[in-house]
Amino acid sequence: xxxxxKNVFHSPRFLVGFIIFMCILLTVLIYPYFVHRDPLQGLxxxxxxxxxxxxxxxxxxxxxxxxxLPEANDNRLEASVPVKDRQTMLDFLKAKxxxxxxxxxxxxxxxxxxEVWRANYDEADAKKNKYEGFATQAKRNELRRLNNRLSSDVxxxxxxxKGEGDDATTAAVATSDYVKVDEVANALTxxxxxxxxxxxxxTELVKATGISLLVGLLAGSIATFIGLxVGLLAGxxxxxxDDVLMFIANIFTVIPGFVLLILIYSALGAESRSxxxxxxxxxxxxxxxxxRSVRSQVISLRNRDHVNLSKLSGHSLIRIVATxxxxxxxxxxxxxxxxxxxxxxxxxxxxxxxxxxxxxNELPTLGLMMNWAKLFGAYTSSNAWWAYFPVILVIALIxxxxxxxxxxxxxxxxxxxxx
Amino acid sequence: xxxxxxxxxxxxxxxxxxxxxxxxxxxxxxxxMCLSGRGVTRVFHTGKTTTVAVxxxxxxxxxxxxxxxVGESGSGKTTLSKMLLGLLEPTEGxxxxxxxxxxxxxxxxxxxxxxxxxxxxxxxxxxxxxxHKIDSVLLDCINMxxxxxxxxxxxxxxxxxxxxFVNLKFEELTNKYPFELSGGQMQRLMIARIFLLKPDILLxxxxxxxxxxxxxxxxxxxxxxxxxxxxxxVIFITHDIGLAYYISxxxxxxxxxxxxxxxxxxxxxxxxxxxxxxxxxxxxxxIHEPWDLxxxx
Numbered sequence: 001x002x003x004x005x006k007n008v009f010h011s012p013r014f015l016v017g018f019i020i021f022m023c024i025l026l027t028v029l030i031y032p033y034f035v036h037r038d039p040l041q042g043l044x045x046x047x048x049x050x051x052x053x054x055x056x057x058x059x060x061x062x063x064x065x066x067x068x069l070p071e072a073n074d075n076r077l078e079a080s081v082p083v084k085d086r087q088t089m090l091d092f093l094k095a096k097x098x099x100x101x102x103x104x105x106x107x108x109x110x111x112x113x114x115e116v117w118r119a120n121y122d123e124a125d126a127k128k129n130k131y132e133g134f135a136t137q138a139k140r141n142e143l144r145r146l147n148n149r150l151s152s153d154v155x156x157x158x159x160x161x162k163g164e165g166d167d168a169t170t171a172a173v174a175t176s177d178y179v180k181v182d183e184v185a186n187a188l189t190x191x192x193x194x195x196x197x198x199x200x201x202x203t204e205l206v207k208a209t210g211i212s213l214l215v216g217l218l219a220g221s222i223a224t225f226i227g228l229x230v231g232l233l234a235g236x237x238x239x240x241x242d243d244v245l246m247f248i249a250n251i252f253t254v255i256p257g258f259v260l261l262i263l264i265y266s267a268l269g270a271e272s273r274s275x276x277x278x279x280x281x282x283x284x285x286x287x288x289x290x291x292r293s294v295r296s297q298v299i300s301l302r303n304r305d306h307v308n309l310s311k312l313s314g315h316s317l318i319r320i321v322a323t324x325x326x327x328x329x330x331x332x333x334x335x336x337x338x339x340x341x342x343x344x345x346x347x348x349x350x351x352x353x354x355x356x357x358x359x360x361n362e363l364p365t366l367g368l369m370m371n372w373a374k375l376f377g378a379y380t381s382s383n384a385w386w387a388y389f390p391v392i393l394v395i396a397l398i399x400x401x402x403x404x405x406x407x408x409x410x411x412x413x414x415x416x417x418x419x
Numbered sequence: 420x421x422x423x424x425x426x427x428x429x430x431x432x433x434x435x436x437x438x439x440x441x442x443x444x445x446x447x448x449x450x451x452m453c454l455s456g457r458g459v460t461r462v463f464h465t466g467k468t469t470t471v472a473v474x475x476x477x478x479x480x481x482x483x484x485x486x487x488x489v490g491e492s493g494s495g496k497t498t499l500s501k502m503l504l505g506l507l508e509p510t511e512g513x514x515x516x517x518x519x520x521x522x523x524x525x526x527x528x529x530x531x532x533x534x535x536x537x538x539x540x541x542x543x544x545x546x547x548x549x550x551h552k553i554d555s556v557l558l559d560c561i562n563m564x565x566x567x568x569x570x571x572x573x574x575x576x577x578x579x580x581x582x583x584f585v586n587l588k589f590e591e592l593t594n595k596y597p598f599e600l601s602g603g604q605m606q607r608l609m610i611a612r613i614f615l616l617k618p619d620i621l622l623x624x625x626x627x628x629x630x631x632x633x634x635x636x637x638x639x640x641x642x643x644x645x646x647x648x649x650x651x652x653v654i655f656i657t658h659d660i661g662l663a664y665y666i667s668x669x670x671x672x673x674x675x676x677x678x679x680x681x682x683x684x685x686x687x688x689x690x691x692x693x694x695x696x697x698x699x700x701x702x703x704x705x706i707h708e709p710w711d712l713x714x715x716x
Contacts, residue, residue, distance in 0.1 A: 304545050305540040305541075305542060305545045305546040306545060306546055306547055306548045308504070308506055308538070308540065309538070309540070309546060310548070311506065311533070312504065312506075312533050312536070312537055312538055313533070313559065313560075313563055314529075314530040314533050314534070314563065316526070317526075323548065323550070323551075324548050327548075327550045328549075328550075
C-alpha cells in the first residue's frame with residue numbers, strides 16, 4: 001500500500017494533475033476566508049471590465065497631495081485618447097482623403113491631429129459618404145463616441161462644487177492634485193470584472209468551481225457505486241442475475257445518455273432542480289460503462305485459484321468479494337471514479353449551458369456562468385471575455401488534471417504501459 | 420513402437436533400482452470409502468456447441484489412499500477436480516462423500532463439505548491473495564480449524580510447526596507477502612496450509628507442473644509425508660504418468676472425459692490394457708536412450 005502510493009506519486013503525470021487539482025481545490029476552500037462577498041450579489045450594472053474601481057464621490061472627499069509627475073501630461077493624453085483611437089482618427093482622415101502628412105499617433109503631434117480632426121469630422125458628412133472602412137453604423141457610432149470624448153479639453157481647468165445653493169463652495173482641482181487610494185472610502189478591485197448582473201466574476205467563479213466539483217464528486221460517487229455494485233454482482237454471481245443486470249445495462253447503453261439526461265431534466269422543471277438532483281441524475285445515467293468493465297474484470301478474477309481457495313476455506317460471498325475480488329480491481333475502480341468525476345463536471349456544464357442546469361437563483365455553477373455569459377452576449381456584442389474565458393479555463397483545467405491523474409495511475413497500475 | 424513385453428521388463432527393472440514413494444504392499448480396498456462417484460457427468464454449453472467434459476465416470480477413493488488421475492490436457496481432469504471440490508455441480512450422476520450422497524445445496528452444507536476437502540492448485544503464483552501476508556494466510560487456517568481462542572504463543576507454535584514440516588523457516592516468512600517467495604516455496608507453503616487444516620481429502624491439481632524439476636521431488640515427498648502422517652486421502656491430478664507411478668497407490672487414466680483404465684498403480688503401469696495408457700507410458704522421456712516418438716498421435 002505504502003509502496004503503491006510512493007509509485008503513484010513518482011509518476012510525473014499523476015503529480016502534475018494532482019498539483020493542478022489541489023491548487024484549484026485549495027483556492028475553492030481558502031478563498032471564502034478572504035473575500036466574504038456573497039457570490040450572487042450584484043455589485044454594479046452590466047459587464048465591468050477587470051480593474052480597480054474608485055468612487056468619484058469619495059476621491060473628492062479625501063485630502064489631496066501635491067505630486068509632480070514628469071510624464072503626467074503625456075499619460076493624461078494617452079489615457080483620454082489612447083493610441084488605438086488616434087489610429088482610428090488617422091484611418092478616418094485618410095479614408096476621407098485629407099492630407100495627413102506629418103501626423104502620427106505620438107504625443108508631440110496630438111494637438112495637430114485634434115485640430116485636423118475637428119476641421120474635417122462631421123457626423124452628417126460621415127453618414128452620407130460612407131467612407132471606405134467606415135461604412136457600417138457600428139463604425140460610425142464609434143467615431144461619434146470618439147468625437148464626443150474629444151470635445152472637452154483634456155487640460156481644461158476643473159472645479160469641484162460642494163454643497164448646494166448659498167452654501168456651495170467651489171474649489172479648483174489642479175492637475176497636480178493626487179489622492180491616496182487607501183484613503184478613498186470605497187474602492188473595489190475586480191480582478192475578473194463583473195458578469196452581466198454586475199456580480200464579481202472571481203468570487204462567483206470560485207463558488208461555482210466548488211459547487212461543480214461537488215456535483216462531479218457526488219455524480220461520480222453515485223455512478224461508481226452503482227456501477228461497482230452491478231458489476232460485482234453480475235460478474236461474481238453470474239447466471240440469471242448477470243443476464244438481467246446486463247440486459248438493463250444494455251438498455252442504458254443503447255439510449256443515448258445525454259438525451260436521456262436532457263429529457264429527465266426538462267421533465268423536472270426549473271424550480272425542483274437542485275444541485276443534488278442534478279448530481280443524482282447525472283450519476284444514475286452514467287454508471288453503465290463502469291458496471292460493464294467491472295463485470296469483465298470480476299469474471300476474469302472469479303475463477304482464479306485464490307478465489308477458489310477462499311471458497312474452499314468457507315468464506316462468505318461478501319467476504320470473498322470484499323477481500324479477494326475488490327482489492328484486485330480497486331486501482332481500476334479508483335481510475336474509473338476519477339473519470340466519472342471529470343465527466344460529471346462536464347455533464348453539469350453541458351446541461352447548464354443548454355439552460356437545463358440547477359435552479360439559477362440558488363448557487364452558481366460553472367455551467368450556469370457559461371449560460372449567463374451566452375444569454376447576455378458576453379461572447380458577441382459585449383465582448384466581455386472575463387465573463388466566460390476564466391470559466392472555460394477552469395473547466396478545462398479540472399478535466400485536464402483529473403485525466404492526467406487517471407493516465408498517471410494507469411501507468412502505475414498497468415505494467416504494460418510503463419516506459 | 421516397443422512391445423508390451425519390452426515395456427513391462429523395463430519397468431520391472433526400473434522398479435528394482437528405484438525407491439518408490441508409495442507403499443506398494445498396502446491394500447486400500449478394505450479401508451472405508453471416502454469419496455466415490457457414479458455416472459458423474461459434466462456438460463458445458465457454449466452457444467450452440469455442447470462439450471462433454473466429463474462423461475459418466477465411476478470412481479472409488481478409499482481413506483488414506485493416494486490416487487492419481489492421469490490424462491493429457493483437455494481430457495477433463497480439471498473439470499472433474501472442480502466437481503470433486505464442489506466448485507462445480509455435475510450435470511448428471513452422483514458423488515458420495517463418506518458413503519452418503521454429497522449434498523452441497525446450501526451455503527451451510529457447502530461449508531461443512533469444505534471442512535473435509537481441500538486443494539492445492541497448479542499455479543502457486545495465482546493461488547494466494549496478493550494483499551494478504553503469509554502470517555494471515557496461516558492464521559486463517561488455524562481459525563478455520565477452531566483455533567480462534569488459542570493464545571498468540573500457541574498459534575505461533577502451530578504456524579512454526581507447519582512451516583518446519585515443509586522445510587520453511589517461519590521466522591523468515593513473517594511479515595512477507597507470498598509473492599516474495601519462489602514458486603517452490605509458495606507450493607510448500609500451500610502444503611503447510613493443508614497440514615494445518617488437516618482435511619479428510621486433499622485434491623492436488625497438478626501441484627508440480629509449474630515447479631522446476633528439483634523442487635518437484637521435494638513437493639511430492641512432502642505430499643507423501645502428509646498422507647502418511649495424517650492418513651488423509653490424496654487425489655493427485657497430473658499429466659505425467661511417471662510422477663503418478665512414483666507417488667500413487669491407484670491410478671485412473673482419463674481420456675476424452677472417460678476413465679479408460681483404472682486400478683492399482685502396479686497393474687496399470689505394468690499391464691496396461693488401453694492403448695491410450697500404453698501411449699502415455701511410452702511418451703515418458705528417457706534420459707539414457709532415444710525417445711520413442713512413434714506413438715505420438
